[in-house]
Amino acid sequence: MIAFENVSKFYDHNTVLKNITFTVQKGEMAFITGPSGAGKSTLLKLMYMEELPDEGNISIEDIHLSSLKMSEIPLLRRNIGVVFQDFKLINNLTVFDNVALALHIRGVSEREVHSFSSEALKKVGLRHVADSYPKSLSGGEQQRVAIARAIVGGPVVLLADEPTGNLDPDTALDIITLFRELNSQGTTILIATHNRELLKNTVKRLLRLDSGTLTEETVL
Numbered sequence: 001m002i003a004f005e006n007v008s009k010f011y012d013h014n015t016v017l018k019n020i021t022f023t024v025q026k027g028e029m030a031f032i033t034g035p036s037g038a039g040k041s042t043l044l045k046l047m048y049m050e051e052l053p054d055e056g057n058i059s060i061e062d063i064h065l066s067s068l069k070m071s072e073i074p075l076l077r078r079n080i081g082v083v084f085q086d087f088k089l090i091n092n093l094t095v096f097d098n099v100a101l102a103l104h105i106r107g108v109s110e111r112e113v114h115s116f117s118s119e120a121l122k123k124v125g126l127r128h129v130a131d132s133y134p135k136s137l138s139g140g141e142q143q144r145v146a147i148a149r150a151i152v153g154g155p156v157v158l159l160a161d162e163p164t165g166n167l168d169p170d171t172a173l174d175i176i177t178l179f180r181e182l183n184s185q186g187t188t189i190l191i192a193t194h195n196r197e198l199l200k201n202t203v204k205r206l207l208r209l210d211s212g213t214l215t216e217e218t219v220l
């Protein structure tokens, strides 16, 4: 479960998130929407502790983030798959090695690294470019590599920041279908997007951020 309790975040004098309270239950799939600059990426960054809140409490899977030591952050991140808005792929590693890297660091056996990474690339339809380098791929393909890397370790929680931003409508739908599948297998998923088109027919739960304030939208 993800729980925010009265969370605020300021950058200098700019209030980016204002007294945010919400929960996403284990196994739920929810969307955060809102205009550019509303604070969607910031909200996600607080969950994997790239940023820290100025006020309030956040817990993920019953772990109170404020009680974690710096040295415990990697353990938290093992349970959280993140698709970054700017991908953050490593350009001097092949597609395969980008996906496999986190498993290697965790000490997963060579055989499992290979089978899990191949499986993740297959799920996003990119097994044929496993030996290519990110720079030689289109924006949409790089985005799918980022998705494969986020799901490869079988995360408990998947956070995706504009995961379909560079994808054509059909590929975007494929990715949402994949997220639904992962969700039906028990992964808790939170997707930030301003793509209203994508939200049609896919939304189970919609949270809306506007100027740092969160409201729950009724899904029709």
Ligand SMILES: Nc1ncnc2c1ncn2[C@@H]1O[C@H](COP(=O)(O)OP(=O)(O)OP(=O)(O)O)[C@@H](O)[C@H]1O
Residues within 6 Å of the ligand: 011, 016, 034, 035, 036, 037, 038, 039, 040, 041, 042, 043, 085, 194
């Ligand atoms: N590191 C930072 N330092 C200062 N201000 C920041 C920082 N990160 C974000 N902001 C500001 O916080 C606000 C929210 O940014 P954020 O990236 O969370 O928005 P967003 O909803 O993800 O937007 P987009 O839809 O364009 O991705 C913006 O006004 C942004 O300029």
Ligand SMILES: [Mg+2]
Residues within 6 Å of the ligand: 040, 041, 042, 085, 161
């Ligand atoms: Mg953003």
